[in-house]
Amino acid sequence: MNNSMKEHWNEIYDSLDVDELTWYEEIPEPSIKLLSKCHINKDETILDVGAGASTFVDYLVNHGFKNIIATDISEIALNKLKERLGEEKATSVRWIVDDITQPIHIQNLRDVAVWHDRAVLHFLLDEKEQNMYLSTLKKVIKKGGYVIIAAFSLKGAKKCSGLDVKNYDQNMLAKFLGEDFQLIEYFEHTYYMPSGKPRPYIYTLFQKN
Numbered sequence: 001m002n003n004s005m006k007e008h009w010n011e012i013y014d015s016l017d018v019d020e021l022t023w024y025e026e027i028p029e030p031s032i033k034l035l036s037k038c039h040i041n042k043d044e045t046i047l048d049v050g051a052g053a054s055t056f057v058d059y060l061v062n063h064g065f066k067n068i069i070a071t072d073i074s075e076i077a078l079n080k081l082k083e084r085l086g087e088e089k090a091t092s093v094r095w096i097v098d099d100i101t102q103p104i105h106i107q108n109l110r111d112v113a114v115w116h117d118r119a120v121l122h123f124l125l126d127e128k129e130q131n132m133y134l135s136t137l138k139k140v141i142k143k144g145g146y147v148i149i150a151a152f153s154l155k156g157a158k159k160c161s162g163l164d165v166k167n168y169d170q171n172m173l174a175k176f177l178g179e180d181f182q183l184i185e186y187f188e189h190t191y192y193m194p195s196g197k198p199r200p201y202i203y204t205l206f207q208k209n
């Protein structure tokens with residue numbers, strides 16, 4: 001576990017309300033749009049990597065998905081999400097505190113039908129960390145499974161939460177995932193932060209061969 005990153009994210013989640021976060025979405029529409037293109041059953045596994053306190057998890061629970069895993073390096077983030085969901089809904093989600101760059105628990109998962117990452121990969125600047133992310137993804141995703149990755153686009157911000165980010169387009173993400181993954185759909189999406197300022201993202205959907 002990268003303890004300084006854990007502290008960094010815990011401090012942010014501790015100091016702000018969820019709807020003040022510069023990535024808060026009331027309704028995670030672009031992710032929902034891409035999920036609707038994934039031909040999966042409600043009992044297949046959806047893994048939200050770096051879920052934080054994301055409302056995507058609420059959407060999944062409220063729409064009857066039965067095998068949801070929310071992971072994050074910050075237990076404070078996941079606790080806020082659990083609290084929002086309420087006890088009954090929270091028990092229907094599997095919670096994993098783990099670092100995607102040094103995973104202990106995530107890498108033991110198998111048969112993930114959808115890997116969802118909004119605004120996490122772009123924080124991994126070091127090649128070693130990116131490689132660990134990728135090898136974990138490849139280990140856990142099932143054949144025919146889907147990968148949704150949303151990152152700051154090439155037009156996007158160069159920093160978030162005081163950290164540098166790597167900006168992506170769909171071709172860079174396709175190259176990163178490699179030839180075992182087919183790009184099915186992508187679009188640019190301008191997210192507006194609570195301050196009203198724009199944040200351009202690239203959203204991508206891939207399927208594993």
Ligand SMILES: C[S@@+](CC[C@H](N)C(=O)[O-])C[C@H]1O[C@@H](n2cnc3c(N)ncnc32)[C@H](O)[C@@H]1O
Nearest residue numbers: 009050051052054072073074099100101118119
């Ligand atoms: C910008 S937030 C996005 C949160 C969520 N995906 C969303 O869309 O609301 C980035 C998230 O990645 C998590 N994170 C950052 N580095 C991580 C790592 N190495 N392993 C796991 N989670 C990480 C942070 O704690 C934070 O919740």
